[in-house]
Amino acid sequence: MAIRKFRKKMKVITYVITIAFVVSSLALYIITQMGYSQTKNYAFKLNDNKISFNDIARNKYILSRGNGTKVDENIYEVLALNKTIEEELTQQLADKLKIKISNREVNKEYFKIEKSVNDKKQFKRMIKAQGYTKASLKKEIRKNLRAMKVIEYYVENAKVSENDILTVYNENKDTIFQGKDLEAVKEEIKESLLKEEGNKEYLKEINNLKQSMKIEDIREQIKNNFEKKALDKNGVEFSNVEYDEIILGFANSGLEEAKAKEKAESYLENQAKLLNLAKEYKIVLEESLPINLRVREAYKEIFQTLKTNVSYTEEDLKKFFKENRSNYDIYASVNSYIAELQISPSLMDKKTAHGKAEKILEEVNVDNFANMAKKISEGPSSKNGGDLGTFSKETMVKEFSDAVFKGKVGEIYPEVVDTIFGSHIIYVTEKDEKAGTARASHILIKNKISDATISEYLKIAEESAEKISSGDIKFTDLPKDKYTLNSLYKNINEAGYIPGLEFNEELVNEIYKSPLNKVSYEKIDKKIYIFKKIKEISFKKAEYNNVKSKVKEDYIIKKATEALADQLK
CATH class of the missing domain: 3.10.50.40 (Chitinase A; domain 3)
Incomplete structure (x- = not known):
């Protein structure tokens, strides 16, 4: 739980330019799927600015593209419209903050995307197939860069206390920070907390702007897609946007629409219970926060109170340790640099x-x-x-x-x-x-890669390994146009799991067999890997006295979780 909690802190909303090269053109998708009239050149006005149908359609396309489960078309249309509104409000916020993006910055991002395709003519055909021209794509890039700068502004102006940093460290010192003192990870924790706080302030400002925005000249085909009250749970109101976001989340996890709606209603009911419980605890929540952030703040405050109320004896802790002993054993693992040599047909x-x-x-x-x-x-x-x-x-x-x-x-x-x-x-x-x-x-x-081609690449791998071993280059200096996955991978277990790469039993077996700090290379399933094991931890049975602080923290979390579950019944 502590690990998940810290990882949540690492998340921040970002706007990323993504060009998805698909067979069907986005322009065709807009016409056939959205059903919008081509005779109208905008959908509505937001604070006197015209919002185009194309922007809504593109957002609908992005939302629906990765969803394998069929859901009501209106869910995509409501969420796409809301996303378009938030994007426009972000641009208006950028105007207010006087954020400007130079042509140089735009061109740099444009050429980065173009380079990823390797063929300029093919790149032009691809962006055309998705409804972009060179000029409109650059305009989109500028908008995205401005949005990123807005969030950066709030992150740069965020504040976190030393106590906040210490709390996160104590929650994770026996897991992701194991073996590291506070000073070694202090800046990492501070950066993640600043991102979280900045992101929260940004969302709060967008929510405030939504409450005061002026919507006019709405076209008939989208008038029912704006945010409005959808349902009431235990006296807490939820909008259609909030409801549809949860439905889509469950649908994306593989549930059919009917089951996703059922789960969404139950989920929102629990959120309402949590917010009502916060009132009983006299927890004051900022009304300007979006409801999902209010729920998160309520949970954090209630859970912290419940943790402080947990009492225990030494016998309670020993019994808990005995029942969960395997959770505290130190399992064998290694840390290793790994790079995969990209092999192309000759x-x-x-x-x-x-x-x-x-x-x-x-x-x-x-x-x-x-x-x-x-x-x-x-x-x-x-x-x-x-x-x-x-x-x-x-x-x-x-x-x-x-x-x-x-x-x-x-x-x-x-x-x-x-x-x-x-x-x-x-x-x-x-x-x-x-x-x-x-x-x-x-x-x-x-174009199948022959054994002769593999042999030539093995010579390249051998030369690279020798250069690293002799100190001529570092592992991280391997050319990125030839090597992928060039990183240090930690906590690789004996079962073959490489965090970040998933399972590769044969490669892991070779890494475990390799002497410490020796640069080796192996051909595995027509792929060639270079690796260097730099740390090895052997299995060690846990002793209660050595892990008592972690046992105590886990016991308190378990009891607090049980208490919260009882109060939410």
């Missing part, structure tokens, strides 16, 4: 794939294409006989699109087409020149 590997594809091209025809695709294509569309469905030119890599739109409908393209994915045999099935769309099937032969 020119010879690509030629091999191309050669295989040419032989298939000689045998395939329109009649047997689907069957051959099912049997030999190495792409995900093989199960559909290679059918890729209908797509626009911008949504496929250039070489593939050029071939499809150059090819004749009802025929197989006469040449093998090479892309970054491998070699393709393409069968063009439909084309709509006016709409700029086509439909095609393909047989893909991937």
Whole structure:
């Protein structure tokens, strides 16, 4: 619980530019999914500023994109509208704070995104497919950077006490801060607390602005999506935004909509009970805080009071230790630097794939294409006989699109087409020149990495390991364009779990076998890793006297948790 609590403190709202490259265009999504009229150029006015339908649609798209469970369309529309309002209020707050972003800062972020694609023409097609031009994307980047600066302002002006820092340290000294004194982690704790406090002040200000904002000229199709009272639980009112956020949260965890709504109602009922309980404890909460932050503050204050009321004897603690002894044992673990050498197909590997594809091209025809695709294509569309469905030119890599739109409908393209994915045999099935769309099937032969290529990369890994061992370079100096996962990973357990990387039993086994501080490299499943174990902890059975303070803290937390659960029944 203490670990989770500290991790929560590390969280802060951030605005990040993300370009999601998807097959369907965002512009099409806006028209077909949102049902907004193209004849109106804005949705409503917020404090005299016009808010566009596109901004709402983009937020709806972002909210719905990652959700695998179907929920009522109105949930997305309510939350998208609310998100758009909060974003606009943040921009107005940036104006109030006189926050400016230079063209240099915008260009730096733009080129960073562009570079991540590696192909400028492909990048332009991709942003176009999502409704952006170069100018509009830069405008979006500027807005996001201004929003980040707003939050930074509140973080920079936040204040935390020495006592706050000490409290967090004491709650976590036997877990994530184990083996470190206060001075070693003081700045880390202070930074996380400042972020939490700054984030809280920012949300409070946005909530205040929402209460006083002026909304005018609302278009008919969105008038029912604004925030309003949705339900009352034990005298506490919750809005449709608050309700829908909880529903979507449960839906994203895999629940069907009906079950998600049921869980959401129960969750809000418990929140209401907690807020009412805070009144009984005479805890004064800031009404300007959003309700979820008021609940968090209420929980923190009530829980702290309950902890101070827990009484215990030495026998209580010893009994608790005996029942939970395995929680206090020190299990074997290691800390190790790990880097993965990125392996790309060689020119010879690509030629091999191309050669295989040419032989298939000689045998395939329109009649047997689907069957051959099912049997030999190495792409995900093989199960559909290679059918890729209908797509626009911008949504496929250039070489593939050029071939499809150059090819004749009802025929197989006469040449093998090479892309970054491998070699393709393409069968063009439909084309709509006016709409700029086509439909095609393909047989893909991937660029497979050969043993010869692996051998060449093993030589690179060997050279890098020797340079680190000799002190010519540090582990962290390995070139980032060649190595990924280049970090120090802590608390790697014998079962094969690497925090941050999940399970890799074979790699962990090699790390455990490796001598301390020796730089080693291994090929595992056609991947090459370089690693250096720098710390090893052996299993140690816990003794009560050595962990008494942790036992005491855990006992108090358990009893306080039980007491709170009883009071919320």
